[in-house]
Amino acid sequence: MKPLPETSGDLHEQALDWLVTMWSGEVSADAQRALQAWRQQSGAHEQAWLAVQQMDQRLRHVPAATASQVLRTATGSKQRSRRAVLRGLALAGGTGLAMHLVRDTEPWLAATAQYATATGERRELVLDDGTRLVMNTATALDVRFTAGQRRIDLHRGEIMIATGKDHGAPYRPFVVHTVHGAARALGTRFSVYQHDQRTEVAVYEGAVEVQPRRATAPARRLAAGNAARFDANNAAPVYALAADGPAWVRGVLEAEQMPLPDFLAELARYRRGVIHCDAALAGERVSGIYPLADTDKVLAALARALPLRVSYLTRYWVQIQPR
Structure with a gap:
């Protein structure tokens, strides 16, 4: 089954991750270039960034350490509660910000959902x-x-x-x-x-x-x-259907002669950030059963099996290039 494009919820969370990185005060030139490349991937990426930039404007009167810590909680904890995140931002920056987030961003339903999983969690x-x-x-x-x-x-x-x-x-x-x-x-x-x-x-x-x-x-x-x-x-x-149940329920990603870009698009669902694949590798194929618990190990396995190299520009941006 061919993986489909990232959802707006995925892009919103990635944009939040980038915003936290920009607020960290330790932004390298590589990170700046990686953010620019991420924004240029599609109009949806740019819209997600503009949405969090609006939030950035609303948070300018909040102490940087406070806002950054709240967003790090939102994007970094596997057990995070978006209710708690919205509440924390409201306390830090005023009720209007929380209402802005609830009203204007698609993932807000997850904030009030009865049950939710984080990226990579089952x-x-x-x-x-x-x-x-x-x-x-x-x-x-x-x-x-x-x-x-x-x-x-x-x-x-x-x-x-x-x-x-x-x-x-x-x-x-x-x-x-x-x-x-x-x-x-x-x-x-x-x-x-x-x-x-x-x-x-x-x-x-x-x-x-x-x-x-x-x-x-x-x-x-x-x-x-x-x-x-x-x-x-x-x-x-x-x-x-080609199988009697989805492989992800067993915690694995199965591939049989799957185009590398499609494989990476599916793998990217289970990790934060972006996996960018060089177009020159579009003809490579992937086969095997790969555990989803550690996507970095999966990328390392691909580097051993295929003529490619994996570069980490930041923790949220992975570049796959020909070796």
Whole structure:
């Protein structure tokens, strides 16, 4: 499955990381160049930087040490709570800043989400009905069980679900909602991945009905072994799965003759910052099973197996170049 582009949430967090670096007072020329290169990757990168620059302007009256420490907490702790971050910034710089962040940045839903994982973190939940839910890296969701429905609101990221049996009367459907629509489980094991532009649903057992949010056509039913992507208006054609479950649940990244840029794009989901791959390496292929717990070791393994070298311009900027 080809990895999709970074989400706006990913870019916002990377921009925050860069802002913290710029505030550190120890900014090298290489770091300045790396930031400029990051901003020039796309219009979305530049917009993310401009958004945090607006925050920078609002924080100018806050002591630098205080603001920097709050943002380091926001971007550096695996167990961070964005609620606490927003609260800390509000106390430091006034309620208006917190409201600005809540109103104007996409990741704010993660700040108020019931459950959230940091970049590189995975977490397993057991819900009241016995459903087992595994959260992948940088995921945020709310669980809303009522008398009429078992509902998951996936604000961002990726989840794997094995639904439990609902013994209530009447039966309560199990539905995952994303910004693009809904996926209704029919006694099943399935995954849901919300990208910026579309949601991807893969079914490993049972069946799932997917319904784009603005679609007027009937819901599309996916049987076990199939997957589909959909946006708010339409669902793309169904395609067959190559495995009986996502590799990330086991803590690994699997590749079979995967183009190097695609492999690095997927690996980048599990680490902070940017992995920039030289276009000259686009023809290289990657195969194997790689543990996600230490992405630096994965990069080192690639350097041993392929004609490339890995350079760290900063902790947030990795350059992959021909050797």
